[in-house]
Amino acid sequence: MGEKSVGSWKEVWRQFVRIGAALGVFVLLGTLGYYLLGHSLGRPASLLDCLYMTIITLSTVGYAETIPVARTEAGRLFTILLILSGVGVLLYALTSFAILLIEGTMQGAWGRWRMERQIAKMSNHYIVCGAGRVGEVIVRELALTRRPVVVIDKDAEKVTAIGRELNVPFIVGDATEESVLRAAGIERAKGLLAALGNDHDNLFLVLTARSINPNLRIIARGNHPSVVDKMLKAGADEVVLPETTGGLKMVSLMVRPTAVSFLDQMLRQREVTLRVEEVVIEPSSPLVGKRLSDLKLPQQWNILVLAYQQEDGTLVYNPPADLELRQGMSLIAMGDVHKLEQFRRLAQNKT
Helix, strand or coil: CCCCCCCCHHHHHHHHHHHHHHHHHHHHHHHHHHHHHHHHCCCCCCHHHHHHHHHHHHCCCCCCCCCCHHHCHHHHHHHHHHHHHHHHHHHHHHHHHHHHHHHHHHHHHHHHHHHHHHHHCCCCCEEEECCCHHHHHHHHHHHHCCCCEEEEECCHHHHHHHHHHHCCCEEECCCCCHHHHHHCCHHHCCEEEECCCCHHHHHHHHHHHHHHCCCCEEEEECCCHHHHHHHHHHCCCEEECHHHHHHHHHHHHHHCHHHHHHHHHHHHCCCCCEEEEEEECCCCCCCCCCEHHHHCHHHHHCCEEEEEECCCCCEEECCCCCCECCCCCEEEEEEEHHHHHHHHHHHCCCC
16 A cells, blocks of 8 residues: 555566567577578578577577588587577566566555555544545545545556555445445444445445445435435435536636635645634543633634534534533634644544
8 A cells, every 4th residue: 555566567567678678689699690600601591591590599499490500619509508598588587577476466465455454443434435536536635634534446547546645545346335335444434425426326325335334424426416315315414416516616706706715725725734624522522611712722723613513503603702612512613734633632532
């Protein structure tokens, strides 16, 4: 996971080129050598005959000689050297390819074993199903904000590239299959994002995921408005329509460009780590019973609390400084991702 495979195709290709070049040099030298030997014996041969003689010598086939090299000591010595050198190169080629194959297979198996062990230790993580354009954006954001994530896709090249670049565990497989979801630790997962390419697969994925883990939070991608109700009935908590979201953003860029530019800067630019996050106050947190002003979040953490969620689910914006923090309360806060992560760990009593 993340390490470069010794048996990669690039390495195999480089080795193939090196060995091919060495064989080509021997064939060329053999052809020229037999050409000169033929002239020295008074039996000049064509370049094709000399090439033929070189090939049957290197391959040790043993057909009839087109050039009587056995009659002279020089011819016999040249043929011996050509055979030994050529066979040596061929043995080296076969050995090299065997080593590359074995190392590649073993390292691939070792990498998969390490990844399976890493996934087996994960809990409260997120599973992203689909490594396409939408899925890649999701994985990047989760990785940037330091959330544990596993990505699944049938396209081995695509999911491997994303997994290695972002250093996140990945599974090559069909996300609609129960065995693949279980391999991703769905029973212990906190959430699943269904970002497959078509609505049918996403619908079946939502249904399967919900049947395995009833407490899982599921966000599904939909391409057509008609599928929203079906996905919600199948078990999705939310359904996102990329086209609808894109249309709303275009309108927002027209009527409120500065606000949208702020959000884009916050979410798109990698050097900017400003985010809006949800922080839940756990029962064991030392923050329970304290007032919001006691935390001095703006002064010491450079964090702004924008809102909090009441027990009935309604959001209260711009909470007062004397707000008493209670267990289970959700705070909507804005700040640097690293500071927010520290604040979240404090709220979860994981410091």
